[in-house]
Amino acid sequence: MTMKGHFRSGTVVVCFLSLVFLVSPEGSEGKVKYRRTVENYRVPEVTLVNQNGKHINLKSFIDGDKPVILDFIYGTCTTICPVLSIGFSHFQKKLGPGAKDVLLISITIDPDNDTPLVMKEYLERYDAQPGWDYLSGKREDIFKVMKAFDAFVTNKMDHAPLTFLHAPGSGRWVRINQLLSMADLMDEYNLLTKP
Amino acid sequence: MQYLLAFLSLLMLAGSALSAEFSLQVEGISEEEVLQLGERMYRKGILPSGEPMKAVVMGDIPVDGRMFTCDDCHQRSGLGSVEGTIVTWPTTGLELYKPRQRTGAWRPPESGRAVQSRRRQLPEYWQQIEDVRPPYTAMTLAQVLRTGIDPAGRKLDSAMPLYLLNDREAAILINYLNTLSAETAPGVDAATIRFATVVTEGVLEQDKQAMLAPLQVHIDNHNTQSRHQERRSSSGPFYKTELHQSYRKLELAVWELKGPENTWRNQLEAYYRDSPVFAMLGGISAGSWQPVHDFCEENKVPAIFPVTDLPVVSDLDWYTLYFSKGFHQEGEAVARYLHSIISDSDEVRVVQVARRDARSQALRSGFEENWRKFDRSPPEYLELAPGAQPTGQFWERIMLDPRPIILLLWLDVQDLGKIGTLEQNRTPLRAIVIPGGLLDDSYTIIPDGLRERVYMTSRFNLPGTQRKRRMVVEQWLRARKIPVTDLDIQSRMYFLGWMLSGAIKYIRSQYFREYFLEGFDMMIDQSYAIAVFPRLTFGPGQRYASKGCYIVRLTKGPDPELVQVSDWVIH
Numbered sequence: 001m002t003m004k005g006h007f008r009s010g011t012v013v014v015c016f017l018s019l020v021f022l023v024s025p026e027g028s029e030g031k032v033k034y035r036r037t038v039e040n041y042r043v044p045e046v047t048l049v050n051q052n053g054k055h056i057n058l059k060s061f062i063d064g065d066k067p068v069i070l071d072f073i074y075g076t077c078t079t080i081c082p083v084l085s086i087g088f089s090h091f092q093k094k095l096g097p098g099a100k101d102v103l104l105i106s107i108t109i110d111p112d113n114d115t116p117l118v119m120k121e122y123l124e125r126y127d128a129q130p131g132w133d134y135l136s137g138k139r140e141d142i143f144k145v146m147k148a149f150d151a152f153v154t155n156k157m158d159h160a161p162l163t164f165l166h167a168p169g170s171g172r173w174v175r176i177n178q179l180l181s182m183a184d185l186m187d188e189y190n191l192l193t194k195p
Numbered sequence: 196m197q198y199l200l201a202f203l204s205l206l207m208l209a210g211s212a213l214s215a216e217f218s219l220q221v222e223g224i225s226e227e228e229v230l231q232l233g234e235r236m237y238r239k240g241i242l243p244s245g246e247p248m249k250a251v252v253m254g255d256i257p258v259d260g261r262m263f264t265c266d267d268c269h270q271r272s273g274l275g276s277v278e279g280t281i282v283t284w285p286t287t288g289l290e291l292y293k294p295r296q297r298t299g300a301w302r303p304p305e306s307g308r309a310v311q312s313r314r315r316q317l318p319e320y321w322q323q324i325e326d327v328r329p330p331y332t333a334m335t336l337a338q339v340l341r342t343g344i345d346p347a348g349r350k351l352d353s354a355m356p357l358y359l360l361n362d363r364e365a366a367i368l369i370n371y372l373n374t375l376s377a378e379t380a381p382g383v384d385a386a387t388i389r390f391a392t393v394v395t396e397g398v399l400e401q402d403k404q405a406m407l408a409p410l411q412v413h414i415d416n417h418n419t420q421s422r423h424q425e426r427r428s429s430s431g432p433f434y435k436t437e438l439h440q441s442y443r444k445l446e447l448a449v450w451e452l453k454g455p456e457n458t459w460r461n462q463l464e465a466y467y468r469d470s471p472v473f474a475m476l477g478g479i480s481a482g483s484w485q486p487v488h489d490f491c492e493e494n495k496v497p498a499i500f501p502v503t504d505l506p507v508v509s510d511l512d513w514y515t516l517y518f519s520k521g522f523h524q525e526g527e528a529v530a531r532y533l534h535s536i537i538s539d540s541d542e543v544r545v546v547q548v549a550r551r552d553a554r555s556q557a558l559r560s561g562f563e564e565n566w567r568k569f570d571r572s573p574p575e576y577l578e579l580a581p582g583a584q585p586t587g588q589f590w591e592r593i594m595l596d597p598r599p600i601i602l603l604l605w606l607d608v609q610d611l612g613k614i615g616t617l618e619q620n621r622t623p624l625r626a627i628v629i630p631g632g633l634l635d636d637s638y639t640i641i642p643d644g645l646r647e648r649v650y651m652t653s654r655f656n657l658p659g660t661q662r663k664r665r666m667v668v669e670q671w672l673r674a675r676k677i678p679v680t681d682l683d684i685q686s687r688m689y690f691l692g693w694m695l696s697g698a699i700k701y702i703r704s705q706y707f708r709e710y711f712l713e714g715f716d717m718m719i720d721q722s723y724a725i726a727v728f729p730r731l732t733f734g735p736g737q738r739y740a741s742k743g744c745y746i747v748r749l750t751k752g753p754d755p756e757l758v759q760v761s762d763w764v765i766h
Contacts (some may be wrong), residue, residue, distance in 0.1 A: 076734040082263030112732040112742040155719040182254040
């Protein structure tokens with residue numbers, strides 16, 4: 001191979017490594033910290049209800065001009081949801097006035113139990129600020145949404161610690177299948193909003 | 196780096212490190228008070244000082260201890276939970292103060308023949324059991340609560356909060372942990388698990404048998420040992436020892452409560468003193484379930500799926516799992532439905548008419564509690580005097596006010612004879628709501644001219660639906676030569692027995708009452724084996740499995756049908 005060829009192939013290697021470094025969250029040990037992929041999801045045309053009893057068209061709600069962070073929880077969940085929700089709560093506090101610039105959406109996987117009153121109490125427990133909505137609805141609509149995000153489980157106790165991030169105008173979602181530290185969530189949010 | 200900063204901050208805030216002389220002795224308060232304070236820390240996240248507990252989770256997220264508590268993850272029993280890929284280990288003294296062991300992959304011996312015991316036990320050298328963690332001590336337990344580092348030096352999953360606790364607070368919490376699932380519950384011995392079922396005064400013999408017969412069949416089926424469970428417990432393979440040796444026969448005692456309701460509590464205590472039981476199964480009451488509920492709550496006895504339309508409705512009580520909230524649920528559904536169709540600016544009167552009896556008042560409380568939560572103006576309330584019958588004049592008087600009106604008639608069929616008077620009234624009658632549970636299929640009492648404005652509640656499957664499920668139960672009963680006398684009661688007990696085997700397998704040899712109830716909490720939602728309700732759903736701490744109630748209307752004519760107006764769960 002010529003010098004030029006070495007240089008070209010070296011450049012390709014460097015670019016590839018940079019891409020991997022930018023896309024994959026690397027810990028200081030060089031290991032991937034959490035399971036992260038980028039997916040195409042089609043949000044179904046369903047109308048859900050939020051903690052205030054307001055009916056919301058999910059697709060329009062998500063397709064607005066704000067970045068969206070979304071998770072699936074339920075009101076009497078034991079471990080995963082409290083950690084996800086404490087994350088959302090602290091995230092809003094960290095952003096301060098900037099919290100109004102992002103939409104946090106928690107969608108129930110227990111629509112029979114999670115009525116607006118239940119959801120309202122849940123959000124109050126986590127000191128939720130405006131900009132964080134908890135959504136419930138008809139069982140079949142909730143299942144549609146779960147399936148659209150590849151998050152469906154037949155037993156709610158089997159659900160995964162999923163967080164989804166979406167930039168406005170993008171058809172793609174970052175899917176994270178692990179509980180996140182605040183540093184990691186902020187990094188992901190910054191990747192979303194400050195490319 | 197951020198993890199380290201958070202951890203260091205925590206240590207600094209904590210002041211001095213755990214004392215070398217850490218002790219579980221708590222000075223200045225009684226043992227009982229220690230446990231009460233410990234329970235409050237565990238269940239509510241409140242320190243003995245009254246302040247919320249503080250912690251850090253995931254390395255850098257500060258936690259107010261009231262947001263999620265120890266028992267959210269470790270459960271009331273302390274035996275932990277499994278949620279998706281997250282395993283929350285037990286936090287009971289029994290488990291913490293023994294080593295945690297791991298068995299490695301089986302490796303054959305380098306030489307020599309295997310000699311197997313009757314239990315097909317492998318020779319010792321073939322088993323690679325190792326201690327991955329030595330037993331905790333009080334000191335190392337206090338340490339792990341603060342640092343997340345266990346006695347083997349392993350770091351716990353960062354989903355476990357690191358708590359800001361001083362020595363006294365740690366000691367109080369650990370004293371409480373030591374009491375969790377510490378002793379096998381009463382009602383269990385080496386051979387048997389004893390259950391009881393309650394039948395109260397006033398229950399018809401036919402209804403009693405409808406409740407009892409299916410339940411007894413399930414008990415008898417378990418005891419026939421179709422899988423030779425007792426034989427397996429003494430000679431099955433070693434790797435199934437714990438599973439097989441956990442088998443117990445089941446006994447079901449029938450506790451009949453006679454006389455006035457205010458004597459039932461004493462009778463229950465006497466039955467229990469004579470022969471304590473592990474839990475109550477089913478049961479049936481002609482009136483309120485309150486005395487039985489209170490007994491179970493105070494004695495910490497689980498009660499699973501009693502047949503009652505008057506359960507105790509509570510957000511705080513824990514030990515009874517009901518099919519539904521009964522009549523209260525119908526009132527609740529009406530509140531939700533009206534809230535969804537009446538705008539805030541709509542000036543309509545909402546008038547309740549009721550009697551001072553348990554069913555009527557349950558409907559009223561279900562409605563009013565929920566109506567209040569929607570910040571709606573309090574409804575009007577009219578109570579019929581005992582013995583008084585609502586006449587045509589009664590209904591006309593209500594309609595004198597010219598404002599539009601919605602009538603909520605928490606009355607049974609005997610009180611609706613003159614309801615036709617309302618047809619002719621000029622006052623805008625927006626709607627009449629009648630509880631389906633009190634009408635008892637006597638739909639023709641509602642005149643044709645009113646039916647467009649009459650709404651009813653139905654907290655069961657609508658007639659003609661779920662035929663297949665009902666057929667399955669009928670066939671099951673007939674195969675066991677049980678006459679089909681009341682499919683509503685019988686199908687509920689069929690369902691209870693169907694779930695019971697799974698619940699008993701879940702606890703294995705952990706005969707702790709809270710753990711037994713938690714097994715039901717973890718069950719998958721059911722729309723398969725329950726013929727009476729569209730579905731039952733479960734979840735940690737959820738005590739009313741059926742969450743819905745339809746709002747329906749009647750078709751016209753001499754043989755009216757029910758037409759669904761609302762969803763099963765009204766949001």
